[in-house]
Amino acid sequence: MSLNFGKVAVLLGGNSAEREVSLRSGRAVLNSLLAQGIDAIALDPKHDNISQLKTMGFDRAFIALHGRGGEDGCIQGFLTTLQIPFTGSDVLSSAIAMDKSKTKQIWQSYQLPTASYQIIIKDDFDPRQSEDILNALSGTVMVKPVNEGSSIGMAKVSNAVELADALFNAFKFDNKVLLESWIVGKEYTVSILNGQALPAIRMQTDNTFYDYQAKYNSTETQYFCPCGLAPEKLAELNELAIKAFDAIGCRGWGRIDFMLDEEGRWSLLEVNTVPGMTETSLVPKAAKHAGYDFNQLVLEILKQSLS
Incomplete structure (x- = not known):
């Protein structure tokens, strides 16, 4: 197995607001790869010089970076320039998917309904302008x-004062903010793996919405x-998930979130x-119900870098 994959860089951490979650994701992936006999090493772009990936002999990368710098096309472009294969979507689809407005x-x-x-x-x-x-x-x-x-940076608001306060808070994270009509209903997510929809999950929380604390x-x-x-x-949900994933040009693996x-x-x-x-992540939960344990899931994702 290690001969097939060569030396694998697990990219984790980074500089985004999702750094702590990325560290947890990356460590779980790294431990899984090592347990399966794969030559894997964790690298954190915040502290490690990833410009030397090629000279350090890495053959491919498992991207476990969440948020800016890891999920927005930047690391994908960097790895493409170095001609190092990587997991997940390419430069363009990553950049589009990160931008909720473009998506x-x-x-x-x-x-497609949104x-x-x-x-x-x-x-x-x-x-x-808040009231209008x-x-x-x-x-x-x-x-x-x-x-x-x-x-x-997310919040639910229902009056002008709350909206202004929530926007000023959201502006701390981004100069562009999406305001979306509140939907009363249930939240679902569909994970995609190798072009197939994994079993859908419904999330339920006593919080106002499925926020960072709930996740x-x-x-x-x-x-x-x-x-x-x-x-x-x-069947309707799964079909919509595949269409939405393909419309953005995504590949390999990912997750689409819905309201009903x-x-x-x-x-x-x-x-x-x-x-x-x-x-506690959703993709491993869905994969488990599809018959993949965590090690098998990690391996299936890494296999995408071979093609």
Whole structure:
């Protein structure tokens, strides 16, 4: 196995707001590769000189970097320039997927369902606009930094004062913020592996929404897999997940998040091209129900770098 893969760099950590989650993902991946006899070494771009990857003899890279610098096309472009194969999506699809506004625009061009939204630019925002913005988006909105993940900087708001406060907080993470009409319903996620949809998961939390605390720190968050959908509704979800993934040009593996409203209508939320691989992450949960243990999942993802 080690002869097939050669020397593998597990890229983890980095400088994004998701650094701590990335460290956990990367360590889990590294331990799995080592347990399977693969010559793998962890490298953290925040501390290690990754410009020497080629001269250090690395044959391929497993990208476990979340957020900016790792999920936005930057590391993918760097590795492409070095001619080092890597896991996951390419430069362009990674960059598009990281930008929630561009992702939604492409989905709309494919006539795929997504919630109503507005993009707010930091330098153009006037707090006096808050009431009009809310009215245009049905009165309650989700505030999302355009280029962040793991629910960082997100908030649910339902009045002008809350909106202005949430926007100023979100601007700490990004100069562009997505405002999305609030959807009352249930949240689902579909993991993609090698062009196939893994078993869907429904997430349930007592928090206002499935936020950072619910994802990584809570012991109360519930995950339902099987997700409880009727067969025809599940088939609809899986088909939509594949279409959404392909529309952005993603490859290899990833995850698509959805809301199902009270009228039974799907709305696409976002695509993750380097999903979490921690002990509480969604892709390993879905893969387990598809018959992959964690080691098998890691190996399947790494195999993508051979093609």
